[in-house]
Amino acid sequence: MAYLNGDYLPLEECKVSVLDRGFIFGDAIYELIPVYNSKPFYLEAHLKRLVRSLDQIQISNPHSNDAWKHIISNLIEQSGLTRLSVYLQVTRGVAKRDHAYPANTSPTVFGMTNEWPAVNPDMYKKGLAVVTAEDMRWGRCDIKVTSLLANVMSKQQAVESNTDEVILIRDGYVLEGSATNVFIVKDGQVMSAPKNNLILPGVTRDVVVEILNENNIPLLEQAPTQAQLTDADEVWITSSTKECAPVIIVDGKPVGNGKLGELWGKVFNLYQQRKK
Numbered sequence: 001m002a003y004l005n006g007d008y009l010p011l012e013e014c015k016v017s018v019l020d021r022g023f024i025f026g027d028a029i030y031e032l033i034p035v036y037n038s039k040p041f042y043l044e045a046h047l048k049r050l051v052r053s054l055d056q057i058q059i060s061n062p063h064s065n066d067a068w069k070h071i072i073s074n075l076i077e078q079s080g081l082t083r084l085s086v087y088l089q090v091t092r093g094v095a096k097r098d099h100a101y102p103a104n105t106s107p108t109v110f111g112m113t114n115e116w117p118a119v120n121p122d123m124y125k126k127g128l129a130v131v132t133a134e135d136m137r138w139g140r141c142d143i144k145v146t147s148l149l150a151n152v153m154s155k156q157q158a159v160e161s162n163t164d165e166v167i168l169i170r171d172g173y174v175l176e177g178s179a180t181n182v183f184i185v186k187d188g189q190v191m192s193a194p195k196n197n198l199i200l201p202g203v204t205r206d207v208v209v210e211i212l213n214e215n216n217i218p219l220l221e222q223a224p225t226q227a228q229l230t231d232a233d234e235v236w237i238t239s240s241t242k243e244c245a246p247v248i249i250v251d252g253k254p255v256g257n258g259k260l261g262e263l264w265g266k267v268f269n270l271y272q273q274r275k276k
């Protein structure tokens, strides 16, 4: 079952107008919440980011946090799944096509679930390969908007180069991936781009930062240069779907000694404990 504007119905029966601003302008925000053992992981953090995204693009929040939680738990229950993702999207609603925000339009609220296949163990045994590309996105990458064409085009470069992700570089600095945040390690020091308008503040990134802080692992929240990426001992990418995944090849060259990072192993295990 999916959710559309107050109703629970089969996904195929969810229909929205072609004049919906989400369709016409990509005028919409979204969230993706991982669910393990039927329990949403870091739900409060996802809801906080959802509310912030709405606020930033001035869509009035159609629901209280309790109402959002109710929708999420209904979707989980109706999915019949225990390991899944909940996708929520809010658009500015349906209106005659005009760029300016329409008056008196109510937001369209959509939710769906997807089964979450167990993470491919190869990802954690063999590591991932990535390529770098110039970041061609806009200046508000901190808002989780559905207008993701630049991310989509970037990710396609990864697909076409037979790699797993694209790491985006702006003015020589490593910001994040097309759908992941990025960490590098050099001589025991972890580095990751700071949370500002140039990256999405990933919930998984926050979880990893929490793990690093709790274990006194030094973290510098500063964007690494592309040279530092090339020279790193370890590279990790994080997201709700990839969790904390080790990268062993960047632009065809091995990262560090080309093996899974030692520090990554530690953080990965601590992350798995948190899921439990």
Ligand code: PDD
Residues within 6 Å of the ligand: 032, 151, 176, 177, 178, 179, 180, 181, 199, 200, 201, 202, 203, 204, 205, 238, 239, 240, 241
């Ligand atoms: N993407 N950076 C970007 C650009 C992202 O799109 C995502 C997540 C992340 C990681 O955020 P989080 O840890 O909160 O999942 C970073 C989701 C998974 C998606 O678009 O499907």
